[in-house]
Every structure is written in structure tokens, then in C-alpha cells.
Amino acid sequence: MADQQQELARDLGFLEAYTIGLGTMIGAGIFVLPSIAADAAGPASMISFLIGGVVSLLAALSLSELATGMPKAGGSYYYVNRALGGFFGSIVGWGMWGGLMFASAFYMLGFGQYLTYFVPMGATGVAIAALGMAALLVAVNYYGVKETGALQNVIVIALVGLIIVFVAFGVLNVDMSTLRPFNPEGWGAVAATAGTVYVTFIGFEVIATSAEEIKNPSRNLPLSMIAAVVTPTLLYVLVMFVSTGxxxxxxxxxSSIPVADVAEEFLGSVGALAMVVGAVLATVSSANASILSAARVNFAMGRDNILTNWLNEVHNRFRTPYRAILATGVFILALIASPVPIGTLAEVASFSYLVTYSLVHVSVMVMRRADPEDYDPAFQIPDVLYPVVPAVGFVASLAILAQMNTVVTLVGITIVGVGVVWYLGYARNQDIKEGLVGEAIAPEPTPATTNGGGDGYRVVVPLANPKTERDLLRFAAASAHAHEDGDAELVAVNVIEVPRQTSLEQDVAFEEERVSRQQELLDQARDIAAELDVGLRTRAIVSHDAGDAILDVVEDEDADHVVLGWRGSRTTREHVLGSTLDPVVERSSCEASLINLASETEPDRVGDVVALVGEGPNAPVTVRRAAEFAAIEDDATLALLNIQAPDADADADASPEERGRDLIERVAAEVSLDVDYDTEVVVGDDVEATALEAVDAYDTVCVGATREGAVSQTLFGSLPETLGERASGTVVMAQGASTSPQSIREAIIERLSR
Amino acid sequence: MPDSFFQRVVVPVANHDDAATTADAVVPYVENSGATVIAVHVIEKAGGAPDKASVEQREQTAEEIFDTVADGFEGVAVTLETELRYGTDVAATIIDAAHEWTASTIVFTPRGGSRWRKLLSGDVTHKLVESSDVPVLVLPDREVSDA
Incomplete structure (x- = not known):
């Protein structure tokens, strides 16, 4: 069912994924950057775009492999965090977040510049227009205004069409003499410009962040990513060729509206207007996609506890990650309002993404080497290209970084520094070890004292409380000893329950504590088992549901008996015995004993044991348990007790006492009890009160459970519950093996019918 | 035969608030009737445009919403099923779910929201009422008063 749903969630084919990529790629970059690039490197800046495209292509290949192997929201951040750990995860997470903010601010200023075509205005006017549009976009995403795929496609197709028309007419109009000198500033400037224009290439990342939504990802993901890199690269190179020519x-x-000014030359004012409209659409759609991408990075960081999940709250009404969107929006507005020049905004965004992609290349190599079990990418970089692609990609990214100017490098390194400081100051203390919070049960192989997997009698003991641990193990050991044909053993289980949604920061700090507590608990269990001279294996489990986890162990171990601690009272209205005990008792098919210790603080004394013997189906198992436990201590005694109602009609065949004795003898014979025991029959009207009074003289009381009828009323009848709650001694509730274990469905129905 | 309306009801839930109010409103009608209640939450997809929040993030939210529904039906003798669906058109997706579960009715409570909001984000209630071929029942979300 889960798989099927996952399939339903995939609604992006090649074309959709491609247009999502193009929508961000053909953004502000190509409309704003020609003037900046031409200024920096002359006509040779078209080579800069080519370099940027090639570097992105390498990154696209590495990202495709990682994205098909780990189709999770968050893209590069997630892959790096998984492969290289929280330190680099924090750097990349903050880098991507920062990069997207700088890129969005850059797009918005580009938007403002193109508006000057209609309204002549200065830098302040441009900034105000940019602020207004940015605020509008934040609002649109905050309120979850519906956008449709159709609109997105129209915008992308219109943009591609516009640029193709621009290029087609422009190429005819290029004056070769304007292209000379081709490379006035030298190759160093060309490489540095590659860094500047790299911001136009960060869009394809969007495809990776949507990996979980792409149909047939092994084919469509790499294909759409490569296409979304190659198409714009060609268009950019041609646009630069036309512009500089x-x-x-x-x-x-x-020019602040370079592409429109160029178009004016050969397409007239209509062409210029068309390019202005195109630029407006492009900048807006790029910024929009960036804001949403940033929220996904936030979400992914929150999921790994690198960022507080507070930020990732989904709005109840609008169903948007409104806090993350607001936070990103505030930074974007601040950047627009700041005096940082538009070119620097672009370069800082490029810097962050180059750092990110260099680490992505490293991650591919790490993942291939580590080859974790759950990593099985549907797309792999072809053998002939591996490890050339990631290696060259890594070096090339660093080479471009090295060419960038000092101011940009400082700001970029500051963003990296934020990631580092954040990791050291916050994330490191939150971070929980990889795989720990996994859904799956992770058995911890410990050397078995006896060979597991045999047919020996196996007793599963879930442990949670170090105070009751020893006594529970003692009872479990008694049961194992009674079945000793050489290979009886105990299986001690401790379950760390994690909330379905790994949550608040406090919870996480708590988690580490729980892991060490779990280890302590199980180590201690091993020592106790050695003292008791019984074989013991331990299983440390992390699960969403302790009850389910224990049931899994019971089944997995093919257990004969499960011994559970019990507080002796109804915990809440919903649960008869407790949210963990209920499912185990209801659904386990093996024998179960619930033990409510007389005292948690003092070691338990078995002492005089009494078994309540009635007509119920669990009477034999109750007697057996009592006999097993009485054997623990040398001076312990065993008594079988039956409660009879006083005779209603006087002419019954036998007196109540006689009937009681008969019953006890029958049950004792049934279990072929071969130890000495006392027989006691008590007569009383009120069964509960009589029982309570009668067992008061004993240290340990065994009582049978019954699983007939609706769970809520008669799971154990009211007697065992009353005993558990009120009897002063230790109370053991025994349940026999069930021949037809309740199906999960039955259990659910029964649960709901309460 | 008003009873049969409540044999198999599909209950669309969009968020915590209406999960709680809808459960409260539905309970009196299905109590002890052996009815099946199917809570449906639809994750809206933009069908090409980037979604507002990642699918995984919204799946988590859906789980929580279903928990709220389950709390609302705690102690009521019904079979409760939950169904997570994905679709670009929320109303159509709910109707599809109703068909697949052979539901007798789609039941919900008014969801409020301003006209502007409905205009911008799509009015699911309206579409549901307009285009459903499964009976649609709107229950009051408050005690009936003199209003």
C-alpha cells in the first residue's frame, strides 16, 4: 500500500521535470547577466557560460545518481548530510539556503531593472519594485495560492520561444567586428566570469529536490537534468554571442536591460518589449521556485535535526511551510534593501552552489565506496565516466571558486562559517547517529550464551526499568529452568520508542541519553543472567511502537513465553493494561506472564506462592507458573486456591469445599504437578473481596487471564485487575498459548469497539 | 432509509481543525451502527509547477491529521480506515476515493474561509457539491441554535 501510494505521488514525467528545471534555469540569469559578463570578460564571456554549463553537467550526473539512490526532499543537502555527516551537512544546508536567498534577491533586482523599461527610475526605484515583488511572492507562497502546472509550462515555453526568436534573428545581425577583441581581459577573467554566471545554472537542482515525485526516475531524472542543463547552456552561449556581436x-x-536593448537593435521596440515581458516572467518564476526550494532544504535539515523543526510547521489552513517561507522571505528582503550590488548577489549564490556541488561529487564517491544496504541508485554514472566525472567535477568546482573575487569569497566563506558554527554550537548537540531513528528494527547481534535458533524453550523479557529488571529476569529464568533440556534461554529486549515524526530538539538530546540507558540496561541484564546461570541474548530496538516491536521479537524468536512487567492497574481509559502491554497480550500467540512486583524498590521475595485455580482455560498455565516460581527459592511453598460461592440450593451433590478440591486436583493432574502443594478452598459471596482476603497471607499470587469476549470487559476479568491493584504481594497474571492468534484486523476491530 | 447513508462514509479531512470538528459531527450518526468511516486526506499536487511544500513534509502532516481523526473516533464502534491520496484536483480525488471504497456518502462539515481565499486556492466544497455523483452530506459543525 505504501509503495502504491508512493507511485501515486509521482506525477512528474520527463517533460514536467524538464520544464521545472528550465523554469528555474532560464531565469533572471540570462536576462540580467549579459551586461555584467560582457563587462568582465568581453565576448569571451560566452566561453564562461560554456564552462558553467560543463561544470553543471558534471554535477547533474553526480546528482542524478544520488537522487535516484536517495529520492528524498532536500536534494544536495540530504545527500551530503547522509554521505559525509552533519558537519558538511550543516555547511551545505546553510550554503544552499543562503545561496537561494542571494539568488532570489538577485532575481528580484533583475526584475526591478527590467521594469525601468516602462517606468524610468533610479536604483532606489528598482529596489522598491524588487521589494514589492519579493513580498508578493512570499505572500503567494505563504497563503498557498494555487499555481498550476499548465501556467508553469506556458511561461517556460514562452521564455524558450522568446529566446529562440531572439537568437535566430540576432545571429543574422551579428557584426563580427564587434566581437573583436574576443578576449580583452584574458582567460583568468573568463574563468572568474564563469563563477559569476554560475548562478544561472543552479536551477537544475530543483529537479533533484523533486526526485520523490518523478515517474520512472532511473530514466527521467538524469535525462531531464541533463536536458535542463544542456538546453540553457546552448541558449546562453548563443545569447552572449548575439549580445556581444x-x-x-x-x-x-x-545597460540594465541588456537583452531588451540588444533586441531593440534588430527586432525594434516590439522585440524589446517582448524581451522585457520575458525577463519579468523569468525573474518571477525563478525567485518563486527558489523560495520554495529553500523551504524544502529547511524541511530536510529539520528532519535530520540540524535545524529546529519549529521552522517546518505546516500551516493548518494554507498547508504551506509558512515559517520557513517567511524566514527566507525576510532575508531576501534584507538583501534587496542592502547596498550589495546585483553582480555580487549573483556571485555569492554561485559560490554557495559551487561549494555544494564540490561536496556532492565527493558524496557520490563516498556512497559508492560505503555502499550502504538501502542505497541502490536506479541511475549510475556509466563505468567509463566513473570516477572521472565526480573527480573532474570536484576539481573544476574548486578551480572556479579559486577565481572569484575577494569580497565574494569572504561573503561565501562567511556562509560556510555559519554552517560550521551552527554545527559546532547547535547541530552537533542535536544530531543523532545515522540509522538510529530508522523505522526498521535493528537487531544488535550480541554473542549468544547458547546457540540461538534451536528448539529450546525461549523466554522473551521486555525490559524497561532497571529497578524491576532483576526480578523480571528472575521469574523468566525460573520459567526457563523448568524447561531445561539443556538449551532454554532468555531474550532480553529493550525498545526505544521514537515518535513517528522525530521532533523537538529536547526530544533529540533525550534520545542519546536513552541509547546509553538502553546499553546499560542490557549490560546489566547480561550480568544478572550470568548470576542466575541462564543463557541470555539481548536485543536493542528502535521503533515507533514498543508493542509492535515486542511482538515482532516474539514472532522472530519463535518464543514460548513472554514475561512482562505490569504496573497492576488500568493505565488509561483507552488501554486496559497499557499501550505497550495491550497489543502484546492480545496478539502474541505464545504464553504470557504479566508480573506486578510487590515493590519496585526492594528485591522481590517469592516466598509463599498461591495459584488461584478456577474453571477458566488459563488455570493449568497458572498452576504451572506458580510451581515454576515456587522453585526459585528453597524455602518457598506452593498452594492452590479455589474460591466457591456458598451453596444456593442445599441439596447439591457435594459441598462447595468438595467441589473446589475436585477442581484443584483435576487441574494439578492435568499439568502433572510433581511437587508438594497445599490445597485451600475459600467460600464467599463476593469473589473479589474473598480472593483479596485469602491471598493476603501469600507473597506471590498467580492468577489466570481469560481472553474471551470483548477485550475491554473481560480481558482478564475484573479479578486479576483488582488483585494487581490492591493485593500487597507480587501478582502474576498468566495467559496460555493461543492456538489461533488474533489477526491484526481483529485486533483493530476489537480496539475500535471499545 | 436515512441509515443507509451512514453505512460507508467517506470523510474528507484537510487539517487538524476540521479533522476534529468533522469527527465530532459524524460520531452521533455512526455510533453503534457498525458503519465504516473512511477518512480521506488529499495531498494537492501542482501537476508540473513546484509544490508549495514537499510531498514528504505533507505526508507527515497527513499522519498527524489522521491521528486527530482516530482520536475523534476513539471509543466509537465503527471501522475506521484512513486513506492518503494525491491529486491536482482535490474534489475529484475525493470523489474517486469514494468510488473505490463504494461509499454511501461523502460527509463533511463547512470549512469556512473567505471568498478571496476560495477564489485563490480553489473552492473544494463547491466543486465537491457540484461534481460528485456520490451523495454529499454537509453536517453542522456546531450545536443547532436559533441561527
Whole structure:
């Protein structure tokens, strides 16, 4: 069912994934950057775009492998965190978040610049327009205004069409002499410009972050990513070729709406207007996608406890991650309002993403080497290209980083520094070890004192409380000893229950504590078992549901008997015995004993044992348990007790006492009891009161459970519960093996019918 | 035969609030009737445009919403099923679910929301009422008063 649902969630085919990628790729970059790029490297800046494209292509290959292996929200952040751990995870998470903020601010300023085509305004006006649009986008995403795939496709197709028209007409108009000198600033400037324009290439990451939603990901994911890199690369190179071939470098560098100015030359004002409209659409859609991507990075970081999950609250009404969107939005507005020049915004975004992708390349190699069990990418970098792709990609990313100017490098390193400081100051203390919070049960193999898997009598003992641990093990050992044909053994289990949604920071700190407590508890169990001279294996489990986990162990171990601690009272209205005990008792098919110790603080004394013998189906198992426990201590005694109602009609065949004795003898014979025991029959009207009074003289009381009828009323009748609650001694509730274990369905129905 | 309306009811739940109010409103009608209640939550997909929140994030939220529903039906003798669906059109997805579960009715409580909000985010209630071929029943979400 889960798989099927997962399939239903996949609604992006190749075309959709491709257009999502293109939508972010053909963004502000190509409309704003020509002037900045031309200023920095002249016509040779088209080579810078080519370099950027090649570097992105390498990253796309590595990302495809990681994304198909780990189709999780969060993209690069998630892969790096998984492969390289929280330190680099924090760097990349903050890097991506920061990068997306800087990129969005850059897009929005580009948007403002293109508005000057309609309304002549200065830098302040541009910034105000950018602030207004950014605020609108944040609102749209905060309130979850419906956007449709159709609209997205129209925008992308319109943009691609516009650029193709621009290129087609422009190429005819290129004046080769304007292209000279081709490389006025030298190759160093070309490489540095590659860093500047890299921001136009960060869009394909969006495809990776949507990996969980892509149909047939092994094919569509790499294909759409490669296509979403190659198409814009070609278009960008051509746009630069046309731009630098149409306008002189000086004119281009001075333009704040370069592509429109170029189009004006050969398409007239209609062409210019079309390019302005295209630029507006492009900048808005890029910024929109970036804001949403940032929220996903936040979510993924929260999921790994690198960031507080407070940020990832989904709005009850709007169903949007409103806090994350607001936080990102505030930073974007601040960046727009700050005096940072538009080119620097772009470069810082590039810097962050180059750092990210260099670590992505490392992650591919790490994942391949580590080859964890659950990592099985549907797409793999072809053998001929591995490890060339990640290695070259890593070196190339670093090489571009090294070319970037000092200011950008400082800001970029500051963002990395934020990631490092955050890790050291916050995340490190939150981070829980990989695989720990996993859904799956992770058995901890410990050397078995006896060979597991045999046919020996096996007693499963879930342990939770170090105070009651010894006594529970003692009872369990008694049961094992009674079945000693050489290979009886105990299986001690401790379950760490994790909430379905790993949550608040306090919870996480708590988690580490629980792991060490679990280890202590189980170590101690091993020592106790050695003292008791019984074989013991331990299983440390992390699960969402302790009851389920214990049942799994019972089944997995093919257990004969499960011994559980019990507080002796109804815990809540919903649960008869407790949320963990209920399912185990109801659904386990083996014998079960619930033990309510007389005292948690003092070691338990078995002393004089009494078994309540009635007509119920669990009478034999109750007697057997009592006999087993009485054998623990040398001076312990065993008594079988039956309670009879006083005779209603005087002419019955036998007196109540006689009937009681008969019953006890029958049950004792049934279990072929071969030890000495006392027989006691008590007569009383009120069974509960009589029983309570009668057992007061004993140290340990065994009482049978019954599983007939609706669970709530008669799971154990009211007698065992009353005893558990009120008897002063230790109370053991015994349940026999069930021949037809309740199905989960039955259990659910029964639960609901309470 | 009003009873048969409540044999198999599909209950759409969008968030915690209406999970709680809907459960409260439905309980009196299905109590001790052996009815099957199918709580359906739809994760809205943009069908090409980037979604507002990642699917995984919303799946977590859905789990919590289902927990709220289960709490609401705690102690009531009904068979409770939960179903998570994905679709670009929430109303159509709910109707599909109703068909697949052969539901007798789709039952919910008014969800409120301003006209603006409905205009911008799509009015699921309206679409559901308009296009469902399964009976749709709207229960009051408060005690009936003189209003």
C-alpha cells in the first residue's frame, strides 16, 4: 500500500521535470547577466557560460545518481548530510539556503531593472519594485495560492520561444567586428566570469529536490537534468554571442536591460518589449521556485535535526511551510534593501552552489565506496565516466571558486562559517547517529550464551526499568529452568520508542541519553543472567511502537513465553493494561506472564506462592507458573486456591469445599504437578473481596487471564485487575498459548469497539 | 432509509481543525451502527509547477491529521480506515476515493474561509457539491441554535 501510494505521488514525467528545471534555469540569469559578463570578460564571456554549463553537467550526473539512490526532499543537502555527516551537512544546508536567498534577491533586482523599461527610475526605484515583488511572492507562497502546472509550462515555453526568436534573428545581425577583441581581459577573467554566471545554472537542482515525485526516475531524472542543463547552456552561449556581436561592450555593460536593448537593435521596440515581458516572467518564476526550494532544504535539515523543526510547521489552513517561507522571505528582503550590488548577489549564490556541488561529487564517491544496504541508485554514472566525472567535477568546482573575487569569497566563506558554527554550537548537540531513528528494527547481534535458533524453550523479557529488571529476569529464568533440556534461554529486549515524526530538539538530546540507558540496561541484564546461570541474548530496538516491536521479537524468536512487567492497574481509559502491554497480550500467540512486583524498590521475595485455580482455560498455565516460581527459592511453598460461592440450593451433590478440591486436583493432574502443594478452598459471596482476603497471607499470587469476549470487559476479568491493584504481594497474571492468534484486523476491530 | 447513508462514509479531512470538528459531527450518526468511516486526506499536487511544500513534509502532516481523526473516533464502534491520496484536483480525488471504497456518502462539515481565499486556492466544497455523483452530506459543525 505504501509503495502504491508512493507511485501515486509521482506525477512528474520527463517533460514536467524538464520544464521545472528550465523554469528555474532560464531565469533572471540570462536576462540580467549579459551586461555584467560582457563587462568582465568581453565576448569571451560566452566561453564562461560554456564552462558553467560543463561544470553543471558534471554535477547533474553526480546528482542524478544520488537522487535516484536517495529520492528524498532536500536534494544536495540530504545527500551530503547522509554521505559525509552533519558537519558538511550543516555547511551545505546553510550554503544552499543562503545561496537561494542571494539568488532570489538577485532575481528580484533583475526584475526591478527590467521594469525601468516602462517606468524610468533610479536604483532606489528598482529596489522598491524588487521589494514589492519579493513580498508578493512570499505572500503567494505563504497563503498557498494555487499555481498550476499548465501556467508553469506556458511561461517556460514562452521564455524558450522568446529566446529562440531572439537568437535566430540576432545571429543574422551579428557584426563580427564587434566581437573583436574576443578576449580583452584574458582567460583568468573568463574563468572568474564563469563563477559569476554560475548562478544561472543552479536551477537544475530543483529537479533533484523533486526526485520523490518523478515517474520512472532511473530514466527521467538524469535525462531531464541533463536536458535542463544542456538546453540553457546552448541558449546562453548563443545569447552572449548575439549580445556581444550586436552591441559594443561599453554599451552592453552600461545597460540594465541588456537583452531588451540588444533586441531593440534588430527586432525594434516590439522585440524589446517582448524581451522585457520575458525577463519579468523569468525573474518571477525563478525567485518563486527558489523560495520554495529553500523551504524544502529547511524541511530536510529539520528532519535530520540540524535545524529546529519549529521552522517546518505546516500551516493548518494554507498547508504551506509558512515559517520557513517567511524566514527566507525576510532575508531576501534584507538583501534587496542592502547596498550589495546585483553582480555580487549573483556571485555569492554561485559560490554557495559551487561549494555544494564540490561536496556532492565527493558524496557520490563516498556512497559508492560505503555502499550502504538501502542505497541502490536506479541511475549510475556509466563505468567509463566513473570516477572521472565526480573527480573532474570536484576539481573544476574548486578551480572556479579559486577565481572569484575577494569580497565574494569572504561573503561565501562567511556562509560556510555559519554552517560550521551552527554545527559546532547547535547541530552537533542535536544530531543523532545515522540509522538510529530508522523505522526498521535493528537487531544488535550480541554473542549468544547458547546457540540461538534451536528448539529450546525461549523466554522473551521486555525490559524497561532497571529497578524491576532483576526480578523480571528472575521469574523468566525460573520459567526457563523448568524447561531445561539443556538449551532454554532468555531474550532480553529493550525498545526505544521514537515518535513517528522525530521532533523537538529536547526530544533529540533525550534520545542519546536513552541509547546509553538502553546499553546499560542490557549490560546489566547480561550480568544478572550470568548470576542466575541462564543463557541470555539481548536485543536493542528502535521503533515507533514498543508493542509492535515486542511482538515482532516474539514472532522472530519463535518464543514460548513472554514475561512482562505490569504496573497492576488500568493505565488509561483507552488501554486496559497499557499501550505497550495491550497489543502484546492480545496478539502474541505464545504464553504470557504479566508480573506486578510487590515493590519496585526492594528485591522481590517469592516466598509463599498461591495459584488461584478456577474453571477458566488459563488455570493449568497458572498452576504451572506458580510451581515454576515456587522453585526459585528453597524455602518457598506452593498452594492452590479455589474460591466457591456458598451453596444456593442445599441439596447439591457435594459441598462447595468438595467441589473446589475436585477442581484443584483435576487441574494439578492435568499439568502433572510433581511437587508438594497445599490445597485451600475459600467460600464467599463476593469473589473479589474473598480472593483479596485469602491471598493476603501469600507473597506471590498467580492468577489466570481469560481472553474471551470483548477485550475491554473481560480481558482478564475484573479479578486479576483488582488483585494487581490492591493485593500487597507480587501478582502474576498468566495467559496460555493461543492456538489461533488474533489477526491484526481483529485486533483493530476489537480496539475500535471499545 | 436515512441509515443507509451512514453505512460507508467517506470523510474528507484537510487539517487538524476540521479533522476534529468533522469527527465530532459524524460520531452521533455512526455510533453503534457498525458503519465504516473512511477518512480521506488529499495531498494537492501542482501537476508540473513546484509544490508549495514537499510531498514528504505533507505526508507527515497527513499522519498527524489522521491521528486527530482516530482520536475523534476513539471509543466509537465503527471501522475506521484512513486513506492518503494525491491529486491536482482535490474534489475529484475525493470523489474517486469514494468510488473505490463504494461509499454511501461523502460527509463533511463547512470549512469556512473567505471568498478571496476560495477564489485563490480553489473552492473544494463547491466543486465537491457540484461534481460528485456520490451523495454529499454537509453536517453542522456546531450545536443547532436559533441561527
Amino acid at each position: 550586436t552591441l559594443s561592450i561599453d554599451l552592453l555593460a552600461d
